[in-house]
Amino acid sequence: MDALTQEIIRVDRPATGGKGEGLTEQTFKRDIIGHCKDSDYVPELLPGGTRKDLKPLNVVQPEGPSFRITEESLVEWQKWRFRVAFNPREGATIHDVWYDGRSVLYRLSVSEMTVPYADPRPPFHRKQAFDFGDGGGGNMANNLSIGCDCLGVIKYFDAVMTGADGTAKKMPNAICLHEQDNGIGWKHSNWRTGRAVVTRHRELVVQFIITLANYEYIFAYKFDQSGGITVESRATGILNVVNIDAGKVSEYGNVVSGGVLAQNHQHIFCVRIDPAIDGPNNSVQVEESHPVPMNAVTNPNGNFYKVNTETMERAGFFDAAPELNRTVKMVNPHKKNPISQKPVGYKFIPLATQRLLADPNSIQARRAQFAQHHVWVTKYRDGELYAGGRYTLQSQEEIEGVSDAVKRGDSVVDTDVVVWSTFGITHNPRVEDWPVMPVEIFQLMIRPADFFTANPSLDVPSDKNVSSRVVGNDCCRNAHI
Numbered sequence: 001m002d003a004l005t006q007e008i009i010r011v012d013r014p015a016t017g018g019k020g021e022g023l024t025e026q027t028f029k030r031d032i033i034g035h036c037k038d039s040d041y042v043p044e045l046l047p048g049g050t051r052k053d054l055k056p057l058n059v060v061q062p063e064g065p066s067f068r069i070t071e072e073s074l075v076e077w078q079k080w081r082f083r084v085a086f087n088p089r090e091g092a093t094i095h096d097v098w099y100d101g102r103s104v105l106y107r108l109s110v111s112e113m114t115v116p117y118a119d120p121r122p123p124f125h126r127k128q129a130f131d132f133g134d135g136g137g138g139n140m141a142n143n144l145s146i147g148c149d150c151l152g153v154i155k156y157f158d159a160v161m162t163g164a165d166g167t168a169k170k171m172p173n174a175i176c177l178h179e180q181d182n183g184i185g186w187k188h189s190n191w192r193t194g195r196a197v198v199t200r201h202r203e204l205v206v207q208f209i210i211t212l213a214n215y216e217y218i219f220a221y222k223f224d225q226s227g228g229i230t231v232e233s234r235a236t237g238i239l240n241v242v243n244i245d246a247g248k249v250s251e252y253g254n255v256v257s258g259g260v261l262a263q264n265h266q267h268i269f270c271v272r273i274d275p276a277i278d279g280p281n282n283s284v285q286v287e288e289s290h291p292v293p294m295n296a297v298t299n300p301n302g303n304f305y306k307v308n309t310e311t312m313e314r315a316g317f318f319d320a321a322p323e324l325n326r327t328v329k330m331v332n333p334h335k336k337n338p339i340s341q342k343p344v345g346y347k348f349i350p351l352a353t354q355r356l357l358a359d360p361n362s363i364q365a366r367r368a369q370f371a372q373h374h375v376w377v378t379k380y381r382d383g384e385l386y387a388g389g390r391y392t393l394q395s396q397e398e399i400e401g402v403s404d405a406v407k408r409g410d411s412v413v414d415t416d417v418v419v420w421s422t423f424g425i426t427h428n429p430r431v432e433d434w435p436v437m438p439v440e441i442f443q444l445m446i447r448p449a450d451f452f453t454a455n456p457s458l459d460v461p462s463d464k465n466v467s468s469r470v471v472g473n474d475c476c477r478n479a480h481i
């Protein structure tokens with residue numbers, strides 16, 4: 001359609017064929033949905049209803065939560081202290097993170113994500129979402145509801161958005177904050193004395209959820225008692241699908257239900273980390289563990305491996321290397337750990353997930369340079385927050401995203417550095433992803449590395465949880481072991 005004259009210029013009928021049929025062949029029957037089946041996920045529409053063997057599992061905090069919120073956005077929880085903010089583009093962002101009076105991060109955010117589809121048939125070759133740049137992680141945020149999206153004692157943060165007419169609009173419950181138990185934190189049983197000491201791994205979770213058309217993404221910033229920060233992303237919702245003729249299969253995706261072709265695609269996220277390890281001026285080290293050939297003098301038994309640490313001099317990019325355990329360390333070069341003599345820092349191991357698959361000359365690849373490498377290191381610049389550039393909607397290429405920032409070639413030694421971590425999933429859909437997809441979980445684990453002088457969670461109490469109890473006899477009468 002010509003948007004100006006509102007005139008229809010052409011009608012395209014997408015191909016619906018299977019393997020071996022051309023990109024534009026018109027193979028469909030007149031009744032194009034006759035072979036499609038009902039696909040429901042709403043409980044009252046399920047033919048068999050929901051399962052009946054679940055008992056309640058309550059999260060009870062009789063004395064209330066251990067966190068404290070003041071000045072609207074200042075969160076204090078045990079030794080952590082940070083601020084929570086919200087904006088239309090990125091959704092929830094974390095600012096000014098301190099642990100026990102020491103600065104850790106200046107800002108933490110989900111910067112961008114892209115979802116390119118791999119079906120070459122027109123018009124599907126155009127399918128590529130930039131969820132934060134196109135729709136807005138904040139614009140599309142859900143109104144979270146108690147007892148469903150978060151369990152336990154919940155603090156909700158409202159957001160204020162700008163309406164299309166420029167007026168301020170309150171978006172209630174856009175972010176939730178709660179504590180959760182994530183299994184064991186640390187444990188040791190002394191075999192000499194028989195004494196076991198065990199602590200729980202409690203986390204403080206800042207969560208927001210976005211719905212972008214068919215998909216849902218659940219993002220969580222999780223702070224733990226050992227000084228760790230985990231950025232978690234969960235993909236769920238409904239696959240983006242197209243029609244396929246009855247009985248056919250396709251090399252462009254998987255048939256997940258009658259007449260339903262779920263096309264192959266990728267989801268590639270980028271998390272922006274602006275560290276402030278004991279102050280704003282930091283450096284980035286890349287640590288690798290290399291095998292060493294057997295050698296009569298230095299490695300006579302062949303078991304030695306060497307750890308190489310290099311400081312990045314200039315802005316640049318590199319990729320995950322699980323074969324070298326490649327690790328990114330954000331360090332303060334002026335402050336040494338008194339025990340290890342190494343600079344204090346925080347580290348993460350880039351997730352070794354597949355990078356963007358589209359041909360480097362394709363529009364998909366040109367629009368998403370950030371998705372072509374796992375780690376980007378840049379020097380801070382005001383307003384430089386978006387990995388895929390500020391304007392992604394109908395873009396032809398990535399402008400002023402991380403790849404342009406790196407091209408400046410700034411020195412990144414002992415300065416205000418920014419580290420960008422790209423990871424994701426190559427999603428070749430399964431039948432089990434239909435009609436609604438079980439969550440696919442990613443976790444970027446940012447951990448202290450010689451920042452403290454010992455395990456910071458040593459002083460977590462190992463108190464017994466008094467509301468836990470042994471299963472009663474009546475419950476397991478029919479169990480056979």
Ligand SMILES: [Cu+2]
Nearest residue numbers: 235265267427
């Ligand atoms: Cu997917």
